[in-house]
Amino acid sequence: MREVVRGLLAAAASLVAMAGVAAVGLLLLGMDQVGSSTAAVVALAVGGSVDLQAAAVGGLPVALRGGLSGIPLGVSLAGAVVLGWLLLRRREGLVVRGAVAGVAFAGTLGTVSFWARGKVGLPGGIGAPRGCASAALSGAGSPAGMREALPGGLGTGPSGGLSRPLPGGLGIWPSAGAHQPFPGGLGAGFPTQGGLPTPSHLEAAFSVAAGPTVAGALAFALVVVAACWLIARFPSVAPTLRALGWPLACLAAVCLVAAGILGGATAAGAVLLLLPQLLPAAVLTGLGVPWHLGTTGLLSCAPDTSFPATHWIAAVVLLGCGIAVALHRRHPPLRQAAELAVIVGGVSTAVALLTRFSVDLSVSVFGFSVPVLGARLAANPLLALVAGAAGGAVAGLAGSLLVRAISVSSRAWTR
Structure with a gap:
């Protein structure tokens, strides 16, 4: 009976931790x-999906329907750490x-x-991915918008200059008529002059499907539980x-503080929810x-998914892990290399x-449903x-050899 109570407490504490991180973010x-x-957000953190429906209020007879799936690993990691720590406090039972x-x-x-x-109210309208559909959308109501389209569907602003991209190649077109931000700092708004008329306000209703959430949980x-069993089975x-x-x-703490100082509360909230994805990515x-990143639908395009050079981030993080393990465990270099290869390879996979994102949006006008945007972000797990x-193997070997070299040098200087 005690083990049953402990299991219930572990589940409750894990859910409280996930809800706390999600709420703060x-x-x-x-x-x-x-x-x-x-x-x-907690449902998304275990693999659920969110359905979205938005109808224009006092505007055009346009309804937006969509689905969003993506795992905020910051919330998932908080729940997994608390659950695993409580389950592993006793190996019996x-x-x-x-x-x-x-x-x-x-x-x-x-x-x-x-x-x-x-x-939730979405003021201003629906944001379009920059560099994908801004010119095309403008062209629906303005020939000038079509003339401003670049080959490949890349849009330009009204002045003819290229739009300033957001990370991942997505952005907001700075058209006439300022765009209102979504709650949470996401940009919104179709062009309001020289383009399609848009409703002044959207009221979006969201819901979560129970079946996928229960299966994911x-x-x-x-x-x-399987990870806890493996740790208990192999104590090394x-x-x-x-x-x-x-x-x-x-x-993680340094990244949160840096995000808060450099980007404000919005950046800190995003990092809190997504740091276990951002850093490994x-x-x-x-x-x-x-x-x-692939897109389909009316807003489909070939977005720029190039990232700045991150070789130094990978080198610093992996070498730091290798040094930290070598300081705590004085294993032979080859053994440490093998251990870190297994751990880093498993975490990377x-x-x-888990860092897969998908969104599907469609618009219903007078009973007709038109696919607007489908986006998929993924990496090859193999x-x-x-x-x-x-x-991991290189970092483990380098960390072990570096710690050994520093140790030998320190002993030589103290003689």
Whole structure:
């Protein structure tokens, strides 16, 4: 009976941690209706999806329908760490605690998914991806807009200059008539002059499907329980994970503070929700793993997904991990290289699988449904496994040799 209670407490604490991180992130982003939005973000964190419906208020008879799926790994990681830490406090009864926690976790999130419903006002209209459809949209109501389109569907602003891109090649066209921002700092608005007329206000209703949320929550809990069992079964892995924990936690804190100082509360909120994706994605990019962004629909284009050079980020992070492990565990260099190859390769593969984003939008006009935008962002998990394992092996070997060289040099100077 004690193990059952401990399993229930572990599931409850994990959900509280996920809800706390999600709520703080949304507050920093400036979102309204934090309660229902937090429930939606927690559902997304276990693999659920959000359905969106928006109807014009006092404007054209246009309705927007869409779906969003993507995992905010900051929320997922908070829940996994709390759940795993509580399950591993005692090795006896791990299976019972894990089974109870998994059932309670999935059942609670199934209930939460029914509460994750609400409405949010989107002032100004619907934002179009910059460099994809701004000129095309303008051209629907203005021949000049079509003349401003570049080959390949890349749009220009009214002055003929190229639009300033956002990260990932997406942006907002600075057309006449200032665009109102979405809650959370996302840009919005079709061109209001010389283009399509847009409603003055959109009221979007969002909801979360219960079935995928429950299935994702159960899979989430099973993965955490399986990881806990492997750690308990192979105790030599635990010291390596503990050695990596503190440096990564310090790095996360530095990234949050830097984002808050340089980008304000909005940047800090985004980093809080997405840091476990942003940092490994930068490392994978530095290791040569490309990220593919494909679009379909009326707003489809070939967006620029190039990233600045991140080789130094990958080198600093991986070498820092190798040094941290070498300082805590004086294994032979080849053994440490093998351990870090397995860990970094596994983490890289998991990040490539989990850092997948998809959005589908369609517009209904007078009963006709028109696909507007479908976007998919993904990386090759097999390539991520190979690159991560190679990078981890090199970092483990280099870190071990560097720590040994410094240790020998220190002893020579103290003689």
